[in-house]
Amino acid sequence: MATATLDLPVELDAEGFLVNPNDWTPEIAEKLAADEGIELTDRHWQVINFVREDFAKTGEPPTLRRITKQSGVSTKELYQLFPKGPAKKVARIAGLGKPKGCI
Amino acid sequence: MKRILILGAGTAGTIVANKLAHELDLNEWKITVVDQSEIHYYQPGFLFIPFGIYSKNDVMRPRRDYLPRQVEVIISEIELIEPDKNRVRIKKDNRTLPYDFLIITTGSRIVPEETPGLKEHEWRKTIYDFYTPDGATALARQLRRWQGGRLVLNIVEMPIKCPVAPLEFMFLADWFFHEQGIRDRVDLTFVTPLPGAFTKPRASALLGDILEEKNINVETEFNVMEVDPDAKKIISYDEREIEYDLLVTIPTNMGDPVIERSGMGDELNFVPTEKRTLKAKDYDNVFVLGDATNLPSSKAGSVAHFQGEVFIDNFLRYIDGLPLRETFDGHANCYIESGFGKGFLIDFNYDVEPLPGKYPLPGIGPFSLLQESRLNHWGKVLFRWMYWNILLKGKPMPITAEMTMAGKWL
Ligand SMILES: Cc1cc2nc3c(=O)[nH]c(=O)nc-3n(C[C@H](O)[C@H](O)[C@H](O)COP(=O)(O)OP(=O)(O)OC[C@H]3O[C@@H](n4cnc5c(N)ncnc54)[C@H](O)[C@@H]3O)c2cc1C
Numbered sequence: 001m002a003t004a005t006l007d008l009p010v011e012l013d014a015e016g017f018l019v020n021p022n023d024w025t026p027e028i029a030e031k032l033a034a035d036e037g038i039e040l041t042d043r044h045w046q047v048i049n050f051v052r053e054d055f056a057k058t059g060e061p062p063t064l065r066r067i068t069k070q071s072g073v074s075t076k077e078l079y080q081l082f083p084k085g086p087a088k089k090v091a092r093i094a095g096l097g098k099p100k101g102c103i
Numbered sequence: 104m105k106r107i108l109i110l111g112a113g114t115a116g117t118i119v120a121n122k123l124a125h126e127l128d129l130n131e132w133k134i135t136v137v138d139q140s141e142i143h144y145y146q147p148g149f150l151f152i153p154f155g156i157y158s159k160n161d162v163m164r165p166r167r168d169y170l171p172r173q174v175e176v177i178i179s180e181i182e183l184i185e186p187d188k189n190r191v192r193i194k195k196d197n198r199t200l201p202y203d204f205l206i207i208t209t210g211s212r213i214v215p216e217e218t219p220g221l222k223e224h225e226w227r228k229t230i231y232d233f234y235t236p237d238g239a240t241a242l243a244r245q246l247r248r249w250q251g252g253r254l255v256l257n258i259v260e261m262p263i264k265c266p267v268a269p270l271e272f273m274f275l276a277d278w279f280f281h282e283q284g285i286r287d288r289v290d291l292t293f294v295t296p297l298p299g300a301f302t303k304p305r306a307s308a309l310l311g312d313i314l315e316e317k318n319i320n321v322e323t324e325f326n327v328m329e330v331d332p333d334a335k336k337i338i339s340y341d342e343r344e345i346e347y348d349l350l351v352t353i354p355t356n357m358g359d360p361v362i363e364r365s366g367m368g369d370e371l372n373f374v375p376t377e378k379r380t381l382k383a384k385d386y387d388n389v390f391v392l393g394d395a396t397n398l399p400s401s402k403a404g405s406v407a408h409f410q411g412e413v414f415i416d417n418f419l420r421y422i423d424g425l426p427l428r429e430t431f432d433g434h435a436n437c438y439i440e441s442g443f444g445k446g447f448l449i450d451f452n453y454d455v456e457p458l459p460g461k462y463p464l465p466g467i468g469p470f471s472l473l474q475e476s477r478l479n480h481w482g483k484v485l486f487r488w489m490y491w492n493i494l495l496k497g498k499p500m501p502i503t504a505e506m507t508m509a510g511k512w513l
Contacts, residue, residue, distance in 0.1 A: 005242075020331065065260070065370045079340040085324060 006035050017091070019096050021055070024095025032093045036082075040093075044081050047073050051094045060097040061091040104133045108191060108202035110181055111359075112138040114146075114495065115393025115407035116208035117169050121497035122415040124171035135175040135200060137193055141166055144236055145490055146279055147404060147483075150268055150440065153246055154237035154279045154456035159236050170494045184365035186386045204422075205387050207374055209361060211394035211402055215354035220330030229335060230350045234264070235270065242351065246279065252348030253444065257337055258295045259327050262371075263356045264394050264402035266302055267449075269293070270310055271440045272351065276391030277317045278442030280459055292320040294337065294345060299323060302455040306449055309473060313441060329455070356402070358395055377451070379429035381414050390414060400433035408433040408494050415497075436462070438483035446479035448472050 006012070008031060010023040016035070018024060029048060033040050040048075051073035054062045064087040066076045082089040091099050107123060120136050127134070148162035168178055179195030190201045215222040215236045221230060254276060258269055273293050282395060293300070293314060300314055300321060302319045311331050314321055328340045345387035358372030361448035366376050367383075373429040375384040376396040383389035392410045394402040413431040421427055433453030440446050447472045449457035459473040470479055 032486075041113070069370050075340060079326075084341055 006031065008009070008032075015098060018095045021097070024052075025067075028095065029093050032095075033078050036093065037087055038082065038089070038093070041081075043073065043077070044093075046080065047071055047090055048094045051090050053097065055096050061094075062066065063099065064086060083088040105131060105203045106201060107132060107204045107206065108183070108200055109136045109206045109208060110191065110361075110397070111207070111209040111393075112166055112170060112176070113143070113208060113210050113393065114404045114490075115210070115395075115411065116206070117166075117495045118141070118407060118411035118497045119206055119208065119383045119392060119414065120174050121495070122411055123418075125497065126171050126415060126419060133175065135174065135177060135202075136170060137167060137177045137179055137181055137191070137200070139178065139180045141178055142227055143169060143495075146234075147265070147268075147490070149239045150275070150486060151238065152236070153233050153242040154275050155243055155247065159240050162236065164491065169491070173479055181359075181361045182364075183232045184361065184367060185363070186367065186383075189388070199511040204390070204418075205386075206401055207362075207367075207391045207395050208393045208407075208408050209384070209390065209395045211358055211373070212358045214357045215352065217355040217357075218327060218330060218352075220332050221352060221354060222353075223332055225332035225335075230330065230332065230352060231346065232352055232354060233329055234268075234336055234353065234356075244351070249349065251280075251285045251373075252351045253290045253346060253352065254291045255290065255294055255337065255345055255347035256326070256351040257327055257345075258297075258351070258353045259355050260296055261302070262402060263353050264492070265404075265437070266401060267437050267439050267454050268363040269353050270300060270314075273351070274316065274317065275440060276441040277319060277423075290320070291318070292322060292347075294325045294327075296326045297323060298502055302452060305475065306451075306457040309438075313475075315489070318443070356394075362395070369397050371397075378433075380417060380427040381410060381429050382427060383432055390418070398433070400431075401435040401437070403435050403437060404490065404494070405437060406435045407435075408500040409494060438479055438486060440480060440483050441475055444480050445475050446483050447475055448479045 008028060010028060011019040013019055030040060051062055051067065068078060078086040087099050110294040112245045113235065120134060123134055137408055138301045142163050143166040145162040152259055154482060167176055179193040181191060182194050183192040190199050192199050204280055213232055214365050231242040233242050256269055256273060256435050273291060276291055280289045295348060298311040301307040322345060325339045325343060327337050330337050340345050358368050362368040362372040362374055374391045374395055374397060375390040376398055376400055377384055381390050383391050392414055393407040410431060417427050424502040438446050438448050448462055450472055451457045457473055461471045462472050
């Protein structure tokens with residue numbers, strides 16, 4: 001992640017996630033996506049919007065399985081949209097915290 | 104009479120049944136337990152079956168022998184939970200069991216059908232699991248006659264029960280093939296969706312080093328999309344391919360289908376549960392313990408044990424009209440078998456990752472945390488005895504339910 005070169009008006013943590021999810025705007029999403037080398041299309045937005053709505057309900061960034069089961073985007077496509085670690089990338093671009101792994 | 108219904112008499116259900124029978128006035132309370140089979144398996148023992156250390160008979164006991172006599176035991180499949188009607192339907196005699204309080208301890212199981220190619224014509228020929236007694240036994244037969252080649256272990260997705268078991272399998276495989284005199288003809292590869300060997304940073308670094316020392320390859324962040332059983336390779340969503348001669352899979356773990364049928368589960372059929380009280384999020388007279396919860400604690404027998412202690416205190420308060428205490432801290436501890444008669448012990452919770460130190464007595468031990476020792480191996484061996492004789496009976500263990508920081512080296 002080339003976070004050092006990112007010029008955003010909001011605070012990011014060491015791994016480039018928004019510290020405060022309320023700081024998020026669609027423009028910030030565009031910039032975070034660009035930082036990941038992704039240009040956002042409608043399909044990307046379908047996922048991002050789902051993830052944000054779900055986070056508002058549950059308070060947790062959704063797992064990959066939850067995204068594919070509920071957003072209408074298959075796992076295969078998710079990997080095409082957000083290559084390498086979609087759950088983490090979607091969470092970052094959608095302005096949520098890093099999805100917690102399991103212990 | 105008030106009724107308590109316990110669904111599933113595995114590790115957690117048996118612990119809870121014993122504790123409740125001990126604490127409650129049985130003139131006022133009727134306790135019923137339902138499970139589908141007469142046999143209780145000691146699941147941690149499954150790890151040792153593929154290597155001929157245990158056989159299936161060594162890990163099974165009659166379920167009823169571990170349940171208190173004062174509790175009603177029904178052997179039947181559970182068909183449907185109707186939490187809005189406070190009742191459960193079971194298969195046997197089409198009965199309906201009403202309850203005042205429900206305790207869900209139906210555990211988790213592997214679902215190889217979730218991954219294309221896994222449970223098809225090569226299942227138990229070149230593809231094996233060891234999370235079931237039959238899978239572990241079939242793998243034992245295969246390993247005994249295997250002449251070497253590429254052995255790949257793949258964790259399909261997290262969470263899985265006992266997240267260290269796949270690592271232990273690799274350590275034991277390294278030892279086993281050494282003993283067989285064919286280690287130089289075996290290529291071992293550990294393939295995980297996680298970014299490292301384990302879920303917690305310090306333990307992950309340490310376990311990663313051991314894998315390297317033992318000459319075990321590691322492929323991380325590998326999310327398997329499908330298995331090609333004919334070409335003998337696993338393929339990830341980001342189009343990486345790993346070839347194998349023998350595939351040991353840890354398939355997707357899910358809660359029991361009854362949870363899904365009853366509309367009580369998340370995407371993996373785990374029941375949404377309050378993290379620190381163990382009450383079901385959506386119901387005030389339902390508690391969930393063990394692997395059946397959606398909690399971010401490890402799915403392990405030791406966790407079921409710690410939960411049992413927190414639960415019983417809380418439940419006794421709750422039925423007296425007192426508020427629940429938020430006392431469960433995610434405490435887990437695991438012996439990790441590392442091969443050649445040695446082992447590790449790790450101890451952690453929701454917030455504190457495994458740290459080096461001594462356990463359970465600070466500074467004295469006798470068990471070493473996060474360090475390899477012969478005694479830790481014996482701890483694992485003793486665990487089977489403790490499981491049947493102390494843990495399941497809900498007796499106090501020489502270990503506290505909440506994690507203690509004393510004895511740990513920060
Ligand atoms: C290979 C392996 C190694 C492990 N190693 C360790 C270890 O070293 N240390 C450790 O602490 N833990 C270990 N574990 C994990 C430990 O065994 C589990 O976490 C523990 O058994 C969970 O207890 P539970 O009561 O939640 O579920 P279980 O013990 O699995 O019990 C669930 C019960 O519910 C019953 N049930 C489910 N659905 C239904 C239904 N619809 N109708 C009727 N009955 C039903 C089942 O028959 C079963 O008896 C290991 C597990 C495996 C597989």
